[in-house]
Amino acid sequence: MGLRQGLSGQTMTFLDALEHQVPLLADGATGTMLQRAGLPIGAAPERWNIENPSAVRDVGARYIAAGSDLICTNTFGGSRVSLKRCGLEHKFEPVNRAAVRLAREAISASGQPVFLLGSIGPTGEILEPYGEFSPDAARESFAEHASLLAAAGVDALVCETFADANEAVLAIAGARATELPVLASMTFDQSGRTLMGVTPEQAVAQLCDAGALVVGANCSVGSDVVENIIRAMKAARPSALLLAKPNAGLPQVVDGKAVYAMPFEAMAEFATRMKSQGVAVVGGCCGSTPQHIQAMHAALQRS
Numbered sequence: 001m002g003l004r005q006g007l008s009g010q011t012m013t014f015l016d017a018l019e020h021q022v023p024l025l026a027d028g029a030t031g032t033m034l035q036r037a038g039l040p041i042g043a044a045p046e047r048w049n050i051e052n053p054s055a056v057r058d059v060g061a062r063y064i065a066a067g068s069d070l071i072c073t074n075t076f077g078g079s080r081v082s083l084k085r086c087g088l089e090h091k092f093e094p095v096n097r098a099a100v101r102l103a104r105e106a107i108s109a110s111g112q113p114v115f116l117l118g119s120i121g122p123t124g125e126i127l128e129p130y131g132e133f134s135p136d137a138a139r140e141s142f143a144e145h146a147s148l149l150a151a152a153g154v155d156a157l158v159c160e161t162f163a164d165a166n167e168a169v170l171a172i173a174g175a176r177a178t179e180l181p182v183l184a185s186m187t188f189d190q191s192g193r194t195l196m197g198v199t200p201e202q203a204v205a206q207l208c209d210a211g212a213l214v215v216g217a218n219c220s221v222g223s224d225v226v227e228n229i230i231r232a233m234k235a236a237r238p239s240a241l242l243l244a245k246p247n248a249g250l251p252q253v254v255d256g257k258a259v260y261a262m263p264f265e266a267m268a269e270f271a272t273r274m275k276s277q278g279v280a281v282v283g284g285c286c287g288s289t290p291q292h293i294q295a296m297h298a299a300l301q302r303s
Contacts, residue, residue, distance in 0.1 A: 014115050014155045014181055017069070018214070018241065023275055024115075025300060026245060026283025027063035027071040028293050032260070034059065034074075044086040046078050049098040056099070060106035064114050066290040067297025068283070071106070071114060072158060073099040076121040079145040081137075085124065093148060100152035117158045117183065118149030120175060122167055135170055142174030150178035158183040160245075161219050161285075163195040165206045172210040183281065184212035185243050187219040188229050200232035208240055216243030219285045222250055222262065223270040230277060241280040246270065248287035260287025267292045268299035275303055 017024060031045045037055045039048060048056050060071045077083065078099065080092045088095060100118070107114045123141055125133035146157050157175040159182065162168035168184055175182045184207045186194050193199055198206075200217070207215035217229040226246035233242055249262030267284060274282045282300075284292050 014070075015213075017115065018181075018280055021069070023271075023279045023282045023300070024069040025067055025271075025293065025297055026117075026243075026281050027060070027068045028284035028288030028290065029248075029286050030059055030072065030074050030076070030119075032258070032287050033062075033289065044077055044083070044088065045074055046076075046083065046095050046099070047086065047088060049074055049095050049102065050091065053098060053102055057102040057106050060103045061110065062290040063293055064106060064110040064112055066294040068293055069114060070117055070155075070281070071103055072117045072119040073103050073149065073154060074119070075099045075145075075149060076119045076160070077124075079120070079123060079141050081123045081125060081141045082121065096145070096148050097152045100149060100154060104153060115155045116153070117156050118146070118152075118154035120145055120149070120157060120159045120171055122162050122164070122171075127164065127167055135166070138167060139170045139174050142171040143177050144174075146175040146178050146180075150180050154180070156181040156183060158185070159212070160185045162186045163198070165194075165196070165198045165203060168203075169206055169210040172207065172212050176211050181213045182211065183214040183216075183243055184210070185216045185218040185245065188217055188221075188225055190221055190225055192225070192228060192232070200229045201236040204233040204237045204240055208237055214241040214243050214280050216245075216279070216281070218243070218245035219247055222246050222248075223267065227270065227273065230274065230279060234277060242277075243281040244270075244274050244279050245281075245283040245285045247285045248289070248292060251287060258287070262287070262292070264291050264295035268295040271296035272299045272303045275300055
């Protein structure tokens with residue numbers, strides 16, 4: 001698993017691919033895609049790994065068909081701590097193992113050499129001294145989650161959508177214990193900082209120094225914000241391998257649902273600009289669809 005054919009016909013690992021292909025095209029949103037398929041607003045997407053596996057498998061399959069070089073597991077909120085809030089902590093192992101299996105099935109059925117990344121999100125708790133969640137408990141939670149995803153068969157781990165750099169560093173530490181490649185990204189608002197006040201310069205330094213192989217920004221309102229973050233990160237740490245996965249624009253509430261109106265062409269143009277910046281991984285986050293990824297794939301092929 002985790003091998004693909006290079007231009008010379010030789011098999012490539014995920015690390016090889018990062019070195020030889022700039023950028024790798026990631027997938028787009030999972031949660032909002034599942035909501036389109038009927039997942040109730042506010043329901044944990046991870047629940048469908050068991051309750052509606054075909055819908056989860058289909059999301060991965062559609063992104064692969066659109067041209068993604070890598071897809072992520074439906075495990076963003078799959079830690080035991082996160083699952084406890086929706087009453088699923090007792091299904092920690094089956095929920096996560098099912099997510100990896102469903103993604104692997106989508107990859108296998110496609111016949112395409114696609115990499116699988118295990119998604120790890122924040123715990124949702126506030127760390128001491130501002131909250132009551134201890135750093136040790138957070139590190140243990142991340143390590144447990146990463147270990148299970150690694151054992152289930154992912155190629156790498158991505159710690160994503162963090163606002164607190166301290167929590168992101170703990171997540172990286174837990175993920176690195178698996179010895180798999182670790183990617184890490186934070187989410188920024190229009191001010192250019194995270195909700196906890198972290199700047200791009202601080203983020204790239206702390207995430208890289210913690211040992212993440214690829215660092216960057218995801219979610220983060222839209223492509224303009226992410227592009228500014230990436231430029232700031234690149235200026236602060238020119239040697240860093242960067243990741244850029246913006247939302248499909250600002251959501252608007254229509255009939256009680258969040259609607260993302262970013263045109264496919266705009267996301268394609270963003271991908272081209274990220275390629276010119278030497279970004280290692282580009283893709284989409286909330287609101288992005290297989291059509292966005294398909295447009296990005298076509299643009300990257302042309303550029």
